[in-house]
Amino acid sequence: MFLLLLAPGCAPAMATGTTGAVSGRVSVTEKGQPAASATGIVAYLVGFSAPAPKAHAALSQQNHKYVPPLLPVVVGQTVDFPNLDYDTSHNVFSLDPRFNLGQYRAGHGDPPSHVFDTPGPVEIYCDIHPDMAATILVLPNASFAYTNADGTFTLSNIAPGTWDLFAYDRSAVVPAHAKVTVTAGAVATVSLSLDRTRFSFDHKTWDGQDYATRHYVP
Numbered sequence: 001m002f003l004l005l006l007a008p009g010c011a012p013a014m015a016t017g018t019t020g021a022v023s024g025r026v027s028v029t030e031k032g033q034p035a036a037s038a039t040g041i042v043a044y045l046v047g048f049s050a051p052a053p054k055a056h057a058a059l060s061q062q063n064h065k066y067v068p069p070l071l072p073v074v075v076g077q078t079v080d081f082p083n084l085d086y087d088t089s090h091n092v093f094s095l096d097p098r099f100n101l102g103q104y105r106a107g108h109g110d111p112p113s114h115v116f117d118t119p120g121p122v123e124i125y126c127d128i129h130p131d132m133a134a135t136i137l138v139l140p141n142a143s144f145a146y147t148n149a150d151g152t153f154t155l156s157n158i159a160p161g162t163w164d165l166f167a168y169d170r171s172a173v174v175p176a177h178a179k180v181t182v183t184a185g186a187v188a189t190v191s192l193s194l195d196r197t198r199f200s201f202d203h204k205t206w207d208g209q210d211y212a213t214r215h216y217v218p
């Protein structure tokens with residue numbers, strides 16, 4: 001359920017003479033109640049392509065967690081996976097697309113990296129620590145933004161046109177979606193809603209085993 005309004009003339013910093021902007025809010029429910037926080041959702045536009053930034057994105061391993069748990073990148077962009085934990089090795093693997101960067105410790109040269117060349121979500125795991133899980137969201141352009149705690153977000157300098165707007169949350173099985181029409185010099189205002197129903201990211205190891213049956217030396 002969403003509401004779509006146009007508010008011409010406001011917030012000129014987000015919309016130049018030739019581009020527009022999208023200002024939105026994602027309302028999040030969890031088990032039938034409003035969620036305590038709606039931060040860290042990724043709002044993004046689909047319908048046009050842009051080249052990948054040359055700068056690498058980074059998904060860090062810190063305090064035995066992936067940071068951030070949801071990372072948006074552009075198709076063709078390189079992601080580095082630095083291990084910031086000096087007390088343990090970490091690993092990076094994905095089952096779809098299937099790749100494995102091996103196990104490595106902190107402080108040994110450049111971090112392992114991977115180029116993400118297919119759009120869509122990619123689930124990232126660590127073959128040592130079963131609780132380490134993250135999602136890399138591979139998007140067609142860089143017109144994306146994280147939500148604030150109240151679910152608000154802004155997408156600036158957007159080419160005029162009618163685009164598909166999505167809001168992706170790791171705990172929502174289906175992203176929120178709305179059509180949005182961007183007009184030069186104006187800010188389109190959109191409300192989206194999504195429901196969190198997925199709270200487990202249990203998975204097998206790289207070689208298809210249960211973690212509990214394996215032995216490793218951290």
Ligand SMILES: [Cu+2]
Nearest residue numbers: 090091126129
């Ligand atoms: Cu790990």
